[in-house]
Structures are given as C-alpha cells and as structure tokens.
Amino acid sequence: MKIVCQLIQLALLSFIVNVGSAVAMPAETYFKPVETMTAQISPDGKFVASVAQGDESQKLVIWNSVDGSKRTLIDLKALTPRDASIRFIRWIGPRYIVAQFMELKKGVKNLLDTKPAYRLLVLDVLGSKSLPPKVFEVKTSGWLVHALPDEPGYFLYAKSGIYSKVYKIDVSKLNLLNQKASKLVRKDGGQFTAQNEVASVKGFAARWFFDLSGQPESALYFDEGKLHLSRIADGISSTPIKSWTKEELEEKPSAGEKYGVLIPVSISPEDGAYFCLDTTAEKDRTVYQCNFSTGEESVVYRSDSYDIVDLIIDESTGALIGVKVVRDGKLEYQYIDESIQVNDGMTSLLETTVGASIDNTVKLYFSETHDQPGRYFIRKQGQKSDQLVASKFPHLDGRLESRQFHDWIQVEGIDIPYVLNMPKGNGPYPLIVMPHGGPLGIFDHQYFDYYTQFFVANKYAVLRVNYRGSSGYSAELEEAGIQQWGNLMLEDIYQATKVVGARKDIASSQICAAGVSYGGYAALMMAIKHQQLFRCAVSIAGVTDVNLYLNSPYTSEAQTKWLQENVGDTVKNYDLLKDISPVYLAQELSRPVFIIHGEKDEVVDIEHMHRMHMMLSKFNKDYEWKVYPDMAHGPADSEHHVAVFSSIIEFIEKNMK
Template identity: 25%
Template structure:
C-alpha cells in the first residue's frame, strides 16, 4: 500500500514544480477523446498462479488483450478487436497458461440480424493465433447461436470446461464437457423440455434447470446424480417478485438466491434439504435492492461474499477489505481478481474524485502498486462527480436522481440542462462515473439522471410500474424532474433538452411529441420510435411472449404511445443516431422516424453508424455520437 501512497505524493510534489497547472484561469474543456475513447485499461485479471497479469488495453481504438509476465516483466499482445464486425465479449483464464474468450459477430436469418458467438483459446508459448475451443462435429448444417456459454470452469481438470449449448437439439441446450486444448466435447447432461439455462454445484454437477414456458418461470432441482427431484419455485413473470439463483456453496445442499425481502431484493441462503425451502436472510437494505454475484475463494471453494459493494462474510476476506478501506478511505474498493494462494490480487478503486484506478497488490510483501486508470485524462481536477437528489413526482412518488454540474461551478446559477433518462426501462443509473454525463458537464451543461418509476434497484413494486407504461407516468416523471431543477435554481427553464439511449431515446422522442413546453430539443440514440414495429420484430425471437407481457397487448395503446405515429405534433429539433447493426432496437426505428419528420418538414438530423451496435461498442462510434450531441446541444441551448 505504501507504494501507491508514495506514487500519489510524488505526483503532488511534481505538480508543484509547474505553477501553470495551479492557475485560477478557466481552462478549456477537455477534448471528446478524454471521455469518448474506450477505457484505457479494463478487465484486469491474474492467472490462477499469480504469475501473469492480463488486461484489455485501448491501443488506437482497438481493444488489445495483453498479458504481462510478472516474473520477467515481458508483455505480449494476444488478440485485438475493433468491436465493429467482431466483438470481444469476455475472456477468462482456464488454467495457468491458457486464456478462453468469447467472440461475437453479426448474422442474418430471414431478414433479421442476430448475434452469433464462438469460444476461442490461446495458450501462452504455444499458440500464435486464436484457435477454436469448440469444433463442431455435426454435419446437419445447424450451427448453434451461442457457443461460448461456460457454466463451469474445472480447476481440477484445467484443460476442460462445461458449456451450455443446443448442439444436438436446436433451441434446447444440453451440457457438454469441452477439452479446450483439442476443441473436442462430449455431452454430459441431456436437454430437457423448456429449460433454457443450467446451474451446476461447486462439484460441477448439474443441479438446477431454469425453465420458461411462455411467461411462466420455473426452477427444477436435480439430485447429485442428475435425477429430477421437484420444482422448487414457480411464478408468472411480472406478476410476482422474481427469484434469481446466484449459485451453490461448497456444500452442495446450500444455495444462494436473490429474492424479495420486505419490499426490497435481498440475498438469502437456502438449504435444499428443507421441504419448505426456508430462506435465511444474509444481506438486505431498507432503501435499495442488493445485487451482484457470488465471490468464491479459489483456495477453499466456498462462497465468501458478494461482488456488489464487496460485501464479505468470510473473516479472511473481511480482514483484507478492512485494511484496503483504511488505506484508501472515501473510495469504493473492490478486489476483482485474486490468485489461488490468495497472495496476489487486483484492486479496482473509484470515488467521487477519480474515474477508476487499477492497483496490483501483494499481501506477503505488503505492497499496492498503481497499474493505471480507466480514463487517465479525467483526473481529479476535471472529474465533476454526481450529487444525489430526490424529488416528488406529480402524484407524490419520491424519485432519486443524480446531478452532474460543470467542474468548478462554485457559484450556483441556472444552467443549460440536459435530462438524461437511462435505457431499459428496468435499468438504473448510479452515482459512479459515466462518460455521457461527464462529457456534457465538461461542455458546461448541468446533467440530471432521474431513476424514474420503473427503474430497477428500488424494489419489485417500483420496477413493476414500467409494465405497460411506456409514454405514461414514466414520461411525466421526466418532465417533473426538469421542473424540480428549475424550482431549485439549478436549471434555466428556457434551456432544457432531453437525451437518451434505447428506452431513454424513446423517452426523448415522446418528450418531443408531448412535452415541447418543457424541452427545447430532443436527442435519441438507438431509440424506439414505433411500438407496433418493435412487436413485429420481436415475433422472430423466443422471448416474444415476455416482451408482450411487458408492453401490454392493447395495439391502440401502442400506436398512441409511438412517436413515429405523431411526427406531425413535433415542433422542437430532433437528433437521431442509430447503429446499422443494432440487434436490440432495429435501425429501421430511427430511419422511419427520420423519414416521417422530413415528410412533415420538421427539424431533424439523422446519423447512421455503419456496423454500429446498440451499446456504442466501437470507439469511433462513441466519439461520433458524443460530438454530434454536443454540437446539437450547443446549437439549441447555448443561446
């Protein structure tokens, strides 16, 4: 830890040698690259033996998977991806020298774009290029959509993993044991009717099947021999709080789940031998849902804590976390990777003052060395941070949101403001760094991200208010958020715009239809414009029934709440941006919206990102989108 502290002091001392950096004169905004580039480093991991350190580095817009030998100091690049036609979805150490990674690309079928994934492997000192980890034997012409769904790494058999895939029965996944070194596989558990996902215990035995029958969710429990015992939970989606299986403990009878706890989701331990499946509450919060995945000790194999907030119930991990929090106070510190002997670890730390740093720890040596930052240009002097605010909607419902003001704006005055609703809509914004709000604040805007009704994180009842409510009370919450900011003196009522992506883009377009008195312009990235069109598109996919349950079945309401059908009512300027390879919201949603606005002679700008996806995965698309939105807001807000 002393190493990191000494480095921090050195930076401060060096800074004092250059008075110009301490000038009180206003500085120019940072360039778009400071926020819009892909993170400088991400997904930092240690090999199981702690010898190798891997990470994704941003090199000229490419994500390059690099591996550093901590013994001899040598670093090599293994693969690179531009996240355009090919995306690097995940990677993991299979053993001390072999890395597995999932790669996705776009396919077409019956005029519908979808994602196809494969798993590759590279062994240090052996492979010069990626090799397929699963080589299909089937000659019937059928290729599964997903071939990278690892459900269990096998530490006792380090050249093998278990995957879930529908190789033998299209649409119904079986479990296969894969030799990743050879690309061979054999089926170890056969597909069952309506089961779409399998959960193994810590001994790598298939124990739970997650089923979906139209809109009914059910969980099937198997014994250690794989024989069906009984259904343990069963409910209609959106009609009861959902249950999420986190995983087993080392004891194959103990299961951890996320479920409702007096109005908020908490973490429970369940003994599967109990006929009543009594739940033992481990973690809960009065205001927020508790989430995250289980953390397992690579040494003992036991579940030791929860990744959300780095909450531990294991004494050894608690002791380490307490020491880290003492050394780096006022920061959120998470151990994101640790060697099998628990000596070497990677720490990710972030706070309202910095965007997120990676550090390499050595417990025996007592050191904590700085590796790098996700966004190195956005240092403490530039990071605006977020203020948590709460306001009452018109019906009295309390809503939480996060305000980002320009850095150094020490004398509050009404600002040009952007209301920035999240996607989902069952998603949530949090107080951590995000490049959208920071970029706009860097340009001089106040940015408010309200967690409108229907957002996740505030309990089942709050989230369920999104069901069938697109364009309804959720939309009113955004207008109420803007009014709240005006009343508290944060926002200039004549200079408020709205922007968002996915559902947030839909909300921006609906604001252009019905809330032009409040919002002076609207910007949509990958936004939904036509609900009937989305429903037609979803008929091509297996989750149509669930989507219909979420949206409601009243076609007249879909039309009423579709911005495309009301282009004639829009009077404010609109910016539309969409990726041509978006598999979540088809690009036709923005193309048709642009055509409708043009036909009505409405002010609209449309930008299509070639090979762009739903998540702005490619750096060039992120930069283009941020620049276009900045120009749009500067034109219509900086009067």
Template identity: 25%
Template structure:
C-alpha cells in the same frame, strides 16, 4: 516491482499522472475541455485478473492503439509475457483455467456489428505462451492463418462467465440452439458443454428441459439449470447423490410472483444462495434449503432502499463476504481479516470505491483492487499484504484528470402522485483559480465547487426501460456533457428495476404516461432548485430513452427546448411488427407473454398505444431534434427512425439525421462514438449553449 509495467504499458497512466491536473494562474483563461476522444476512445488497458494462486496477473492491453493482446506478468520476477495476440482480431473475454492455463475468446474492435464476419471462437494457452489451442471455430482466413486443428467445436459455442473450480484443464461453454437455420432465430434451449482445453475433448451435460441458464457449484460442476417453457420458468437441481435432476421451483418467467427467486451462487459448504423478495418490496439475499425447497425466512443481506444485486466472494473453502450495489458498490465481509484489509485500503484511498479481488487459493501476498469514484474512472491496483504497498496496474481512461471531472449525487424526487423517484445529478464543477500540479496521496483532489446555478441542462433518460439506469461511478456520457458546461439529470423513473417491486410495477403499461410524468417532474424539481435554466433544457436518450425523448417533446413542449434520440423506439406497435427487414433480437416469447403486461397489449390497449406513439404524434413535435440510428440494429431497426423522419419532414425543418450503417443498437466503434458526441456537442451549443 514499482516499475515492472512501464516498459510495456507506457500508455497506462499511473497514480501521479492520473491524479495530476494542469496548473493555470488566476489571470489565465480556463483550460479547454478534454477532447471527445478522452471519453469515448477504446481504452489501451481494459481488464486484469489474478491467477487462482495469486502469483500471476493476466491483463488485456493494446499497445499504441493496436490489437488487444493477452499479457501475463509473473509477480515474483516481474517477467512480462505476451501469451496471445492476433493480427486481425482482438483478445476479448479471458479467464484462468488453472494456475498454468488461460482461456479466451476474440472480437474485432475495428468493425461494427453490421460488418461482423467472425464469431468469438475460443482459445486456450499456457501462461508462458506455449500449448496454444483453438477450441471453438471462428471462420475463413483466420483459421488458415493460425493453423488450427480440425477437431474444434462449431462457432456457436461461447465461454461461460462463471469461473468454476479452476483446478483442472476443463472449462464449460454454452451452445445455444435456435429455431430454424437462422442464427438470429428464437432461442429454443442452451446446451452446456464441458471442454478440455488441452485435448479439445467435449462432453455435453444432460438437460432437464428447455434450458436457458446454468449455474455451477463451488467445485465447478453443473448444479442448477433454469428452464423456460412458454412463460413458465422452472429451476432444477442436479442431486449429487442420485445424479438426477429434480425440479425445486417454478413461476412466471416475466411477471414473477411471491415465490419467485433467482439462483445466485453456491458457497463452499454447498449452500445455495438466491435473490428473492418473498412477498416484500425489496429483493434480498437468502439461502435456499435444497432438501425442503424453502427460501430462508430471514435474509442474509437486505438493503433498505434497493433490491439486492451482487455476488458472493469465496476462497477455496470459505465464504468471505458479499459484494452488493446500493447507490454505489460495496462489500460486506464476514471474514475478520478481510474486514481489516478493506479498512486499511479504504484509509489509504478514502475518496474512491475500492473493490478487492481475492485469489481463490492464495499462495502469494497479492490482492487486486479496482478503485473508482464519480470523478475517477476505474483503475486497477495491486496491493501487497506483506509490505502494505500499492503497485498501479492501469486505468481504463488514462487521459481523464479526476480533478477536472464533475461530482455526481443521487437525489430523490417526489412525483406528482407521491411516488419517490431517484435521480442522478451531475453538476459541472466551478473552475478554480488554480489547481495543484501534484497530489501527495492517491486521492483525487477536491476542486472548489462554488455555486452553480441556472445552468443549461440535459435530461438523460436511460434505456430498457425495465433496468436500473446508473450507479455512483464515472460515466463517459454524463461527464462529457458536464465537461461542456451542462448539468445532467438521469431519472430512475417508475418501471426501473433495483428500487423495489412497487417502483418497478408502477411502470407497467406506463410508456408515455406516468413514466413520462416522472421524467417531467424530475426536470421541474431541478428548475425549482435553481440548478437548471428553464429556458435551456434538452431531453435525450437511447432506445427506450429515445422514445421518452420524443414523448417528452410531445407531452411537455414548454419544458424541453430540444431533443436527442439515438436508436429510439418511435412506435410501440413497431416493437411487435416492425422487424420485416431484420430478425428481431426480442424473443417472440417475451412479445407474447411479457410485453402485453409490461408495455401494452396490441388489441386490448390499442387506443393507449396510439395515444402514446411518437410516430402518430409527430406533427406535435416542433422542437429541434438530433436523430441517430444504426443500420444493423435488430432491436430497434432503422425502419423506426426512417418512418419517424418522414413524419417530421413536412412540418419540422430543424432535424439533424445520421445513420451509422455498420452499427447495431448503440455505437461500438470509437470513430462513431466520437462523431456522434461531437454532433451532440454542436447541437446542444446551438440550442441551449452559452455564446
């Protein structure tokens, strides 16, 4: 069994390779940093899922950097079968329909969003490769090549991420309906459609209103529907006894409220679990009484410093535990056997987060472990419950050597008004005089850190902005920068989610103001700690992070010596009005009901929006800048960047400009990621690097 993947997955690095670092003597020069492609190439191995009975492993893999294909391994016989592959497409999302059948959609990793021709489609196939069927259209020559039957659903149907019961041949797909004929028009509602993967037969679920979201119960049946009408979100329950929908809650969709909650999942016993703050600062995991319409007074899981974010883990008939995110991901097991199993795996892999995926109807001794750390990219490992042995499956970044990566920690900084601001700090590891060439265990070798002081630093600002920026895990952006000798600081400024209601609401209408102060205060903390050289600090970010980069250069010109903005907002007013060349993917409902409170009202806050516009303040930016935009971006159109570039030209000669015409809101193609980060490396070296 230990070598069953080697013939096919030869590009996947196993334990010994993943944990080996090249040796060099004390007299030798330090090794060159890893190539850019090691961080930003598409992975050969990218996902694996056990069948419901645990007897088979499905995985997505690209051999010799060709198309991603779907592979199934019989864990009893080690037989490997490529069950789906295309010459002009890549297998994308996939899931088990049942123990014999899989469903998957497709993508094309060779083109950017601006050149996309095909829709994802949807396909089903047996685990032995037989009975292939297309369920949802794509387009053009692709259909002809594969001889697809005519009775397939139109292309605007998409696979539901929820697993369902996995005990029939049926799956659910969503069918978004939009305003007008434009596929990018405002979303009106989302239909839920049941599809038989053998016959293609369909059945559309009756909606209680303008549906935006659906939740299946543990038996795989639709049970919750979330509707949106203007700014009112309502939660509906499909009563199994009456077969009728009834409303169980409603609240403001964008601003929330004391009674607001998010349906999470149904347990095997029918209990509905929800996320709610119940008027307190932190979101917690509660149960919801469907009979009384009340949220439980006491939470099942509550975290002191974080909003609860996670999912239930269940077998066929039992709630086994809950997975959640604090600084890192972890699992609370209610089942005693699972507690013991987690302890055994953690003892064998003590330096990593080890997430155990359990088959729903286990008939074999296998579980799948996803293992990672701040220095170790995610790798998948099979664990045999009977033998206690590990069998590596693959790593998502097989060429990365953990021993040469930097350590990441979460620090907490006090802002000027007293608010606590979490921030992620990644500091380059001191180069040791020698690194072992072999590691006796599956644990990444600890490299002596030494004291790293007075470093050049990049302040990396996350986008959103109303999202959580990071977690304790391997990150290609920060690790790449650290590999080039830069400390990296990533503040979770006010307005970021995941750290409580107070932290989130403190960021309302604070673009360019207190949100910006938090970033500056975090930067000054790093200087005070001796980590950052005050003369060599650059601010960088994408989307909102790009906006914050520009405002950082405006507000704190003595603090930041340069800036890197990719796909960044350059004027808040343009978020509302600057989409003349594209249909915005920001909904008009959000711009009408959410953005005026969260960001600013075009009329009531006009003076503030002018005072916090990088476009209008461009004359104050004299520091060197790297600007990059996507030609097909519908979130922050190229217009943002072009207008800002025009405003800079007259007084700032130190501006590097690049447009990736086929890209959207970020870089989807490896060639563009590698090109962009190569430009970043050269730009930083010129501005704040060490000769």
C-alpha cells in the same frame, strides 16, 4: 482589398478556433476502447494477468508486482489471423496462466454455429522476458472447471457427451502449441484416460460444481429429456437434488410470481445453496441464491441494464463478486460493491476485492467512482500506498472531476430517485436530462457512467431520473411503471427536471433532453409536451411510434406477450398508444430535435426514425437527422461514439443559446 480579405480570413480562423476550443473534452479525446477488461492475481501475489482490449484485438498482459514491469504474453492478432477473443483467464498455480479464447474459423458455409472454435492455452509466465513465453495447448473440446489451488500445475477439465467426465490434467504433460501429434506425441499428453477421471455422469453436463478445494460436489446435466441437478459422491452422480422437464424449463411464471425457473450456475458459499439465473426471464439481469433442499430463494444482485451471461466468483471464498454481461455485443465485467450489494445506499465509490494471494498478504481490488472509471490496484500488507495495475480507460484517469447529488421527489405517491452530476464550480450550468433506456427493469446507478461524464466534462450538468419502472430501488418503484410508458414515467422525468431546473447552479433556460432507445422516446416527448422547460431534444435509436414498436418483427411470441402486459396492447388500445407516439404529435413540436439511428438496429427498427423524419418534414419543423449504416441499437465502438457524440454536442450548443 487584399488586406481586407486577409483580415476576414483571420477573423474566420479565429472564429473556427474559438468554436473548436468551446468543447472542453472533444469526443475524439474522450471515447476510446476499453483498455483493461479483467485482471487476476497469481496465487503467490507476484503477478497480475489482465486482458487488454483494443479495437482490433485482445492481449494478455502480465504485470510484475515486484518491479512494476509489464509484458505482453500473447497478442491474439499475432496468434491467429481470424477474429478472436479471450473468454476468460485463470491462474493454475503461480507459474501458469490459462486463457480460453474463441476464434471464428471458416466452418460450414453460411452455418454460423460451425464457426466458433474454442482453444485453451496454458502460458508459462516464468520464462525469460526476452523470449516468447512457452505456450501449451489443450486440444480436446471442453472447458476448465477448477484451478486446483492446492495443487500448482494441475487443473480440472470437463468434457461433455453421452457420458460427461471431469479429468485432472497435468500442465507439464501437455503439448506445446501447434505441436503435431505422432506416435511419440499423443494428443494432450494422452491424459484423457480413465486413470485421470475424477467425476462422471450419464448425460450431457452443462455445469460442474466443486467445493473450494476442487472436490466435485454436484453436476447439472441433461439426460433422457430432463435437466438434472445431482450430488456427486465418489466421482459419480448419487443423490438427485432436483430435475426439470423441458416443459417446466420453458414455463413462464404464473400471475403473482416474480420470476420463473431458477437454474444453478455456480455454487454458493452457503451450505446447500447455489447462485441461480432465471431461464425464463426475457432479460437475465438478476442473480438469485437458491437452496433446492429447503426451497429458499432470494435476490442477491441485479445488473443495471445488461444481460448477465456468467458470474464472477472469488475463488478463495466462493463469494459472488461480479457478473459478466454483454454490452454492445462485447463481454464486460461488472463488479459488485463489497459494502452495498443491492442499491440501497448512494455512495459513489465501488470497491471490490477481485482476488488475493494464498497467504492473503497481497490483494487485487477494483475501484471506481462516479468520475473515475474503473481501475485495478494491488494492496500489499504493511504498505501504506496501493499500486495501480491497470485502468479501464487510462486516458481518462484523473481527468474527470465532477460533483454528484442524489435526491428523491414524490410524484403521485411514489418516491422517484434521481442522480445529478455537475461540473466543479458555481455554475449556472446548462442541463442535459438523460432518461435511461429499457425502460422497465433498468436503472441509472451511482458509479461511473460513460455518457454522463462526457457531458459533464463538457461543462453540462446531467440529470438521470430513475422514473417508475426502474429497478435497483424497490419493487414498488419497479411495478409502478407497468403500462406507464407515455404517462407517469414521463411525468416523473418532467417533475424531477422542474425541481433540478430551479437550482441556482442550473441555467433553467438551457435544458435539453437526450437519450437512447426509450430514453430517446422520452427525450422527444419532453420536447413535445413540455416545451416551456426543454429547449431541445436528442433521440438516439428512439421509439417514435409505440404501436410499431409493439408490433416489432424482432420480438419472440413471449416477448410480444410481455410487452402487451407491461407496455400496452396494440390491438385493444391502438388509439391510446398512438396518442403517446411522437410521430403523431410532431405537429405540436416547437423545439429543435435531433434524431439519430443505426440501420442495423434490431431493437427499435430504423423505420421509427424515418417516420419521425417524414412527419417533421411534413410540418416543416426544425430538426436534424443522421443515419449510421453500420450502427445497431446505439453507438457501440469508438468510431460511432465519436461521430454520434460530436454531433450531439454541436447540436446542443447550437440550440441551448
């Protein structure tokens, strides 16, 4: 009897081991925090400074291009016990790197905007490696506006108030970090004086614009209830270029206009032009080039899905090389491919020169492909091979191998593009159809996609359809998505799945849909409407009741109006929208579904998940559900990614058989 029990135990153990080994790339191995957020090369090309992000704190790391060594200059955890993050870094000559960071101080109780404190640190990189670096501090409130590449050790610093000014600051005169002021030690070396003033305007300056050498060119500032853009001559505002009233700034684009008021955020290398963002857009996803003298405006870049909060400009040329976006509440750097600025091609290699030494002999570039997360390399003139400096996800470097295909199908007279990722091999592979969220004005790109490559690493093919309403291709495709939430958008996904499902290397009987937000909605609808094709569905933070979504408590009046025009009118068309809501179609479902939601979701309220759960329970359907108390609109940190994607893999494997 004992032997029998031992045999059973052994059998069970081997079963567990087998199940465990079925996951080729466990979520614990795959999902880890971004290690490198951004990198900058020093003007002499000898160093690269990078910001390394951990789950708990950020570090400023210096990489020496001569000997390949790495050194942590500052670790925010050691610098401050408070929550802190580095907002940007910039070289001031070959010796100093500037890091502006924000920390959350105590502030006035319960008053959030009294809590962030910004500090500008200047770090000396040439000190002894065995000693902590010399750190200088700028205590005066303001921000660095120009690094003055021709004058090492100096930079321009802006201070806003009733009169806003720009000062030229000498690093060597600044005080060391935490040095107390006294009669002999003046705040910031007493440099904020008229003597060091290089430009001023009457009003509160929001932006200063300079030419490449650091000469003030123009300023954007508030004065007497208006926003002004004026040229700067001899250090003071001279010719007004354009002004906006408060009403004009809030004015929504009228019918037929594609965008609203464009406000300059950076100067463009083209004469008289600026890079601008649309202040009235619900989501700042597009960068425009605008010339206020000629009235010319054009689109230069569109982000795939996230709000643009700032631009990344090549300091030597003034060219736009990327954007800073907010993704999952964190700042992320998105670089623009040098050869394809708007998504008109389908290569999966993204390569961007991030910076270069002044003599142009050393270049720092960023590179990523569909199966290789972004990495920073140094390319030296005359050297055949490049040097790897830093990776976004070093634990994935060289570990992901997949094939990527792009194709189009025609649905109702419109070309619908799709991207298919496959594991290497002959297959046939089970297919996960992953519709993107949004759904309007967002698209799936051809570069590295975090979730897609996770599934591919686990031997699934992944189909992402840029259904009508998606941006990044053509205005026709984008506009065709208006009022098509539960109709032709879904038809596009279904038709593309049919075509891909017919491939020999796809296991046509093993297709599951999975997505976040609208993607979660579409996944549920695929399982409801096309049960012959889809074996299961996973909905993360998915909309389940379209009327409830349109009556969201979290949307502003402007957003509600936008939703009404682009998705549907819940007052006029309640029944139509009810008919495309999974909650009211639950009875039709005959495939297993998995619904996942975060209690802190303020985009698609958790009520959506509970409604679906109640209806599925009522009709005794095969379903699983999971609530994460600390999760917002989808997983954001490694912990949630691991938990959510482990459970998804388990669900899919169980239901694809």
